[in-house]
Amino acid sequence: MATGLLMLAMFTVCYTLLAKTLSNGILTAPILFIGFGFFMAQTGLMPLAEAEHLLHIVAELALIILLFLDAAQINLQALRKRHQWPLRMLVFGLPLAVVFGTVAAAPFLSAYPLIVAALAAALLAPTDAALGQAVVTNKAVPERVRRALTLESGLNDGLALPVILLFASLTAEVMHQDTTNWLLFGTKQLVFGPLVGGIIGAVGGILFLAAKRRKMTTATIEGIGAIAMAGSAYLAAGMIDGNGFISAFVAGLFFGNVIKGQCAFIYEFTESEGQMLAWGAFFLIGLALVPEAIAHLDAATLAIILISLFIVRPLAVWLSLAGTDAAPLTRIFFGWFGPRGLATALFALLVVDQIDHEIGEQLLILAVNTVWISAVLHGVTAVPLAKWYGARMSEREGAAEMVEVPPMRPELPAD
Template identity: 40%
Template structure:
């Protein structure tokens, strides 16, 4: 079965590579293909590896991928153009995100009235962070206005870290309701949250600034090769994350702001980052969704119910879209732009990571159902956001063509 599983992975990988140009222009996405492949692998080899090892492997691979994707995505966000439309992602983060947690908590409690309020808030907080990597066709599409693309990128880069204090607080309250002490719990939750939200950004900006200056100096002196520019980029991403976590800051916020600072302050070309993400970055994404499909999806199916499916669909639609619509009111965005920003809040790596952390560290009643709800939400998101990305992005191009003077009929 080892050989059969490896053969399947390699055959899918070769086929995907040969058809990659056509696939990228279709309704099929990379996460969809390799999540499905992983599901087939899970059925072929259900007992190949112990469950706890499978979950640890999923957590490690997802964390590595998220760190690299956050740093790389942030490095291509241009602050000069973002500054004009900064109010869009700020409103989505400061108004839309709290409203999403609130509405999600109410909906979770409504669907499962027997669940504690802390558990309902925990599910909402885990499923609030978004993952722009699942809508890569949107984030990288020239058809989508730059302010929309960058807003999606900034929101998904920062909401992971902002959700951590809420997730931890609700997990501790849910565990406390069972009378169980949690190891490694912070002594003061407010202090923990303040450190997370201050030291994380500080480490990110300092490291982004410092290493951008060092790399510029090395390029000027001709002491670094193009290959090692990519390796330095990789090392800086992990160094930023680990340093922030070591001093009590939030690693994900640090990585995103570090990448943002690094990409905007570096005077030389950053093509090495794009080249890295098109090769090694893609392989990491492939590995993540293979393991997700093989390990997490079968676990979710075994604990799925009408409640978990209902919540998954609600978190991807009304619970996400209504708060974002409200937060963007008064900014002069069109109805389609607000709908687009509300819909493209795919759930991915961050939600998987947070759910696995809670599952393994906190003795909470119904943890299997929580994990199932999160995995089902991500699985449905992979399909729905993957299929809708290209058509919805192209609608922007059609709208511009219809409104341009050359498209008007002569009188």
């Protein structure tokens, strides 16, 4: 175990030394850490049983904190006024992806009730900003496009979670015929979680601002307090049968919109400690889950994954942006760069123990295989396609300026 941890530490150091160089190529951090985890699983230097237990801890911690911090960076007022593209992809694209994904997965999961296909589609709907870093940080891509992808990927995992929990509850209900208990449980999860999170986030934001005005705290200590607040929202919701993850997301949403960008630690943590959590989770997924998932990857599972990546999301995004000023090439670009990452794997881990064991294992295999396949496909295409897309959009803008027809007569002054 010690040897394996030493190798992981050395690998991480080597990656940080080459991070800027690697960011210009096809080897992204998720690919490398998943790959290194898979390699370590083959060596036997890290016990898989302990890795699986550690994965649950790191996965829950990463999800709680990243949901809170992602939500805290969302300006709801600005989102309504200036961010039409991500709003349309969230409000229309995400539900369409679940509907299309259900239709696509149903023939391959015909041995199970239809709700299982719906749950599979919901698990594959969220996208991951960590896998899209090579795109959203690439200056060749127009700023508006990068901002839209960042906002969408930051929000859609929190919005997909209630749907996933609802479908998981319905799956358990159908399989066990325990309607009353599961409906009551699902209702509590979807009502008490947001309620607790909203109260904690709003009150916490007010208290933070009051302490800041009175100079009773410092930026470093504020950061620790905010992370503790995310944990408080998660634990408090669980104590009254609410969903802790939804609670953490809503707490971050309320907190961020109360403080209105006055706490810089949120962005700093996301760029540093948040990255470490994500890398650790990707490593543990590669170590504990990918070997078994690959061993059970069959034609039906692969078909669902490829249809989800190449057809379901692109079609859902294309339709959701109909009637906007998004160019056809931009709509295609948005449709492809929706990589599946931590949210897909962690949500599958979350529901696997709540439903029938056979179905849970099947969905976990589907989710994990989707993550590593998406990491590879989106990773190797991120930099070259971002540069190509940026160049094409620049050419298009330049051509539009060149063909602008001069007025036939001098324009009259505006009234």
